[in-house]
Amino acid sequence: MMDTLRLIRTLRINNNGLINKYPNIEQCIQSLIGIQSQYFNHAALVIRSRVEKEISIEDLFSLLNNNRIIDIWGQRSTLHFYHVDDWEKIISSFGKTKCWVKKFCERNSFDYEEELKRLGELFDEYGDLTTEQMIGMGTKPILIKNWGGLLIPLSLQGNICIKRFNSFEPKHYISRNLIINKPFKREKKHLRALLFRYFSTYGPATCSDFLHWSGLHMDEVKNELASLSGTLNTFIFNKNVYYYGRESEYDECKNNIVNILPKFDPLLVAYKNKSVLINEEYHSLVWKKAGQIDACIFVDGEFVGTWRYSINAKNIDFYITICRILTYALRQAICEKCLEYSRYMNKNINKIIFE
Numbered sequence: 479m480m481d482t483l484r485l486i487r488t489l490r491i492n493n494n495g496l497i498n499k500y501p502n503i504e505q506c507i508q509s510l511i512g513i514q515s516q517y518f519n520h521a522a523l524v525i526r527s528r529v530e531k532e533i534s535i536e537d538l539f540s541l542l543n544n545n546r547i548i549d550i551w552g553q554r555s556t557l558h559f560y561h562v563d564d565w566e567k568i569i570s571s572f573g574k575t576k577c578w579v580k581k582f583c584e585r586n587s588f589d590y591e592e593e594l595k596r597l598g599e600l601f602d603e604y605g606d607l608t609t610e611q612m613i614g615m616g617t618k619p620i621l622i623k624n625w626g627g628l629l630i631p632l633s634l635q636g637n638i639c640i641k642r643f644n645s646f647e648p649k650h651y652i653s654r655n656l657i658i659n660k661p662f663k664r665e666k667k668h669l670r671a672l673l674f675r676y677f678s679t680y681g682p683a684t685c686s687d688f689l690h691w692s693g694l695h696m697d698e699v700k701n702e703l704a705s706l707s708g709t710l711n712t713f714i715f716n717k718n719v720y721y722y723g724r725e726s727e728y729d730e731c732k733n734n735i736v737n738i739l740p741k742f743d744p745l746l747v748a749y750k751n752k753s754v755l756i757n758e759e760y761h762s763l764v765w766k767k768a769g770q771i772d773a774c775i776f777v778d779g780e781f782v783g784t785w786r787y788s789i790n791a792k793n794i795d796f797y798i799t800i801c802r803i804l805t806y807a808l809r810q811a812i813c814e815k816c817l818e819y820s821r822y823m824n825k826n827i828n829k830i831i832f833e
Contacts, residue, residue, distance in 0.1 A: 482715050486682045486754055487779045489722060493679055494745050495528035496737045496776075503529055503541055504561055509679050510744045511672060512558035512568070515549055518642070519823065520740035520773070521559055526822045527739065535822055542642050545657045549640035551577075551626065551633040554693035557640075565658065569636035570668035575693055579630050586620065593621055597628050601638055601653045608648050636662045670702040674723075677710050680748045681722030690750035736811040737776040738785060738819070746771050756781040760801060775800075777808060787819075794825035798832045 491497060500506035506528050507513055515521040522535050541547040545562055552558045552568045555577035560568055583590040600607060600615055613619050621627045629651060632638045639657070641650040676688055685703060689696060710721045739745060745755065752761055756774075763784055764772050775783045775798070783800040796816045804812075813830050820827045 482713075483754065484779075486715070486720065489682055490680065490745065490755065491737065491776070491779050493681060493723065495679075496739075496745070497735065499528050499530035501530060503533065503537060504546055507547060507559055508561040508564060509675070511564070511675055511679065512552055512560045513744060514556055514742040514747065515559045516557045517741055520742060523740040523819055523822070524743055526819060527737065527743075533822070535824065539642065548657070549642060550638075551630045553691065555630055555634065557626070562657070565636070565639075565654075566662045567668040567672055569634070569662050570664040571672050572693070573634050573636060573664070575634070577630055577634065579627060582624065582627070583621070588618070588621065593617075594628055594631060597622075598632060598637055601632070601651070605653045605656050606641075607651055609651075610648070612651075666702060669699065670705055673699065673702055674706055674709065676748075677706075677721040678723030678725065680744075681710070682713070682715075682720035683722070683749060684718045684720055684751070686718070687749040687751065691748045733778070734808055734811065735778055736808065736815055738812065738815045739774045739776065741773045742771050743774070746774065763799075763801065775812065777804070789823075789825060790828070792824075792826055793828040794820050794823065795828050796830045798830065800832060 495506060495509065500509060503525055506525055510524075510528075513521050513524050522538055525538060526533065538547070542549065542559075547559050548562050548565060549557065549559055550565070550568070552560060553572050553575075555575065580590045583593060597612070597617060600612065600617070604611075607615075609622055612622055617628075622629055626633075629638065637654055638651050639654060641652050672692075673688065676691065677683060680687070680691070685696070685699070688694075688699065692699075706721075709724075711724055712719055712721055714720070746764065749755060752758075752765065756764060760781055764774055764781075766772060772784045773786060774781060775785055782802055782804065783798060785796060785798050787797070788795045798812060809832065816830050817827060
């Protein structure tokens with residue numbers, strides 16, 4: 479019988495698609511309730527690490543271009559890939575959360591409501607605009623080039639999303655009406671559905687973990703969480719209630735299974751209490767200043783190090799930082815994962831360096 483901490487780590491990794499992988503990209507993104515997308519390549523690698531069949535990065539672009547996957551600001555006012563079927567749920571659950579843009583406008587002597595209305599009218603008229611086109615039509619660069627600016631509340635209100643036609647062209651921001659020409663309804667059942675999916679995919683987790691992941695407050699979720707009583711399993715650990723799905727897998731990771739998680743991996747942003755997943759002595763290696771979260775390596779559910787890459791033309795270099803002694807077989811398994819990632823990104827491995 480494994481101890482409780484080990485049990486939690488094992489269930490989280492199993493439930494999050496790292497052991498029992500998803501059959502396709504769409505199901506992966508939908509089950510994870512979005513993937514942070516401000517770093518496109520790392521978001522793409524999150525998908526590669528969790529989909530069982532061989533896929534290429536062009537498959538992701540195809541789903542984006544066909545509007546099966548959308549790129550919008552969602553929980554914590556952060557850019558995510560979501561499944562199009564979840565768009566209404568995301569807006570209903572997170573659309574009223576406050577973000578920094580209104581205060582930013584006030585500090586810089588802009589009328590937030592007026593500027594937001596003006597930008598919305600541009601999308602009503604043109605439907606599809608790049609940043610430079612918006613600027614050419616009179617929008618001040620500071621209002622849209624500062625980490626998204628006014629584009630964030632427009633996205634949170636369900637008015638626009640981002641189109642990425644390929645990695646070499648500028649992003650296009652397009653009106654939702656070009657994809658879904660009907661108003662969104664804000665309903666409590668949407669948050670309830672996301673709560674259930676969160677605990678099923680990221681559990682065992684606490685309510686505090688969900689609040690950290692979602693950016694919501696307890697008074698916004700307590701009634702919906704109570705309504706899920708009986709549909710989730712629970713246990714007490716360190717005086718906290720942990721919720722998880724009844725379909726959770728208990729199989730312990732003990733076969734030298736290597737998981738290489740990219741920057742801002744969903745598993746690394748989903749919890750308030752980080753020590754449950756990674757021992758506190760290693761936190762400074764993973765969670766950095768300015769909200770940066772480094773890419774990590776796990777062996778059988780235990781943190782063993784971090785990694786990074788650099789790209790030059792058609793080549794890619796991997797740099798592996800290990801915090802414990804690994805066998806030759808485990809190092810080879812890490813190299814195999816690097817090779818898998820390089821093929822996915824259409825790059826040739828130049829070198830793999832263990833630091």
